[in-house]
Amino acid sequence: MMKFFPVTLPVCAFLFVSGVLPVSAQEQPEAGRPKPQRVVNRIAASVNGRPITTAEVRASLYPILRELQVLYPKQGPKFFSELANAKKMILNDLIERELVLGEFEEKGYMMRDDHIETAINYHILTRFNGNRDAFLKGLQAAGQNLTDFRESIRKQEIVNAMRSSRFDRNIPPTPDEINAEYQKIKSDFRDLTQDSIVYDKIFIPFIPYDPSKTPDDQFLLAEEVAKKLKNKEISFADAAKEYSSDSMAEKGGRWDRIKRGELAAEFASVVFSAPVGEIVGPLVDRPDPQTLQHGGFTIVRVVDKSLAPAPPLSKVKEEVDASVRRKRSEERYRQWVERLRNKAIIRTFV
CATH class of the missing domain: 1.10.4030.10 (Porin chaperone SurA, peptide-binding domain)
Incomplete structure (x- = not known):
């Protein structure tokens, strides 16, 4: 059997x-689109x-x-x-x-x-x-x-x-072991899609409007802006209005509360890991894979984070039990x- x-x-x-x-x-290659690469x-x-x-x-x-x-x-x-x-x-x-x-x-x-x-x-x-x-x-x-x-x-x-x-060894974990393990790992069971965040953002495109500028120039500009922000030489709102090319620039770069699930996974991982108030970047904001448009460098400041609550122990007791046994x-x-x-x-x- x-x-x-x-x-x-x-x-x-x-x-x-x-x-x-x-x-x-x-x-970009001819016809304005990248040639597909064969994955071997x-x-x-x-x-x-x-x-x-x-x-x-x-x-x-x-x-x-x-x-x-x-x-x-x-x-x-x-x-x-x-x-x-x-x-x-x-x-x-x-x-x-x-x-x-x-x-x-x-x-x-x-x-x-x-x-x-x-x-x-x-x-x-x-x-x-x-x-x-x-x-x-x-x-x-x-x-x-x-x-x-x-x-x-x-x-x-x-x-x-x-x-x-x-x-x-079939020795059940004690209630104290279960409770202690739950406290250690409960955040792993959260519904991450319900996390939300408010952040300020400055977006500097790879391909600038000024034809005399190159993507390398844009990266150096992003580094310079980030340095000024970290040294408090300029406010985030003023920097966004002067340098940012995204839709929220005129509002000082402020993006209203948005759920983690609405962000690209790799971007969400970075910004949700950042402390509130810290200047993060420049980061790569990926381009459209077909046209290579809309990609650039992003500087972010987290304003507020709201993390979804962990489920109660009663909902995940089986998984917590398994974790205790696995570590043993x-x-x-x-x-x-x-x-x-x-x-x-x-x-x-x-």
Whole structure:
């Protein structure tokens, strides 16, 4: 008889894509549209002959890449260092996943489809602000389709299930342990789409109205404006009226309260992480991927944030219980994975 494992949603989520060009690369090809790039899917690594594809690595790396491109407009050494570290971590996680999958399949276990759909919905909520269209565009940009992604999530949920089943000693967490863990992780269960924010914004376009200016000139201007704001040499309202090209410039750059789900996921991640009153930027404001229009550099000051409340413990007690058990078993699980790794034939190609 097949054994079905329950799914345990991750209590933490990862925090645009290669479509955002460097500042000096805004020249457009003939006909005013970028030529589509072919995404080649290769083998990134293999574990006992089981392949891990570059598409799987790209799909996991996508949200991180988008946020790094917002934070580091010139994509200098820090950008590439953080990107390389993220890629290394993701590949290591995928290798570990394949090690555990081999054990799962050897036992003849199965994973229920409804658990996989629940995990996909959680991924869309936490990494794409609940925006399914943005999620699907991300898959396309990473060279993956929904079927491939569903399989990737199935594999990850198998790892979660194997982890909790193999190393859980069946000693229920105490009420004190449950309450303490809930306090630590309750924010991970919030409905992020209900977060809202008020912010001031200055937008300086990549392609200026003055034909004598270049995107590099625009970036230097954005840096200069941000420096003046941080040094309090000019008020935000005056700077917005003088330098900003967006629709709220004449109102001093003030954007009324807007929900997180209405913002691009990578931009939302940055501004919701910023302290109230801090000058953030210049950030990259991505262009339209087809025309490369409307992209530029953004300087932001958060005025107010309202975060959606965490659900009560009664609604997430099962997930909190699983988190306590998982942390209890961490050392035994790591030892088991290391034994699997030592016995395996692992090859990496990227």
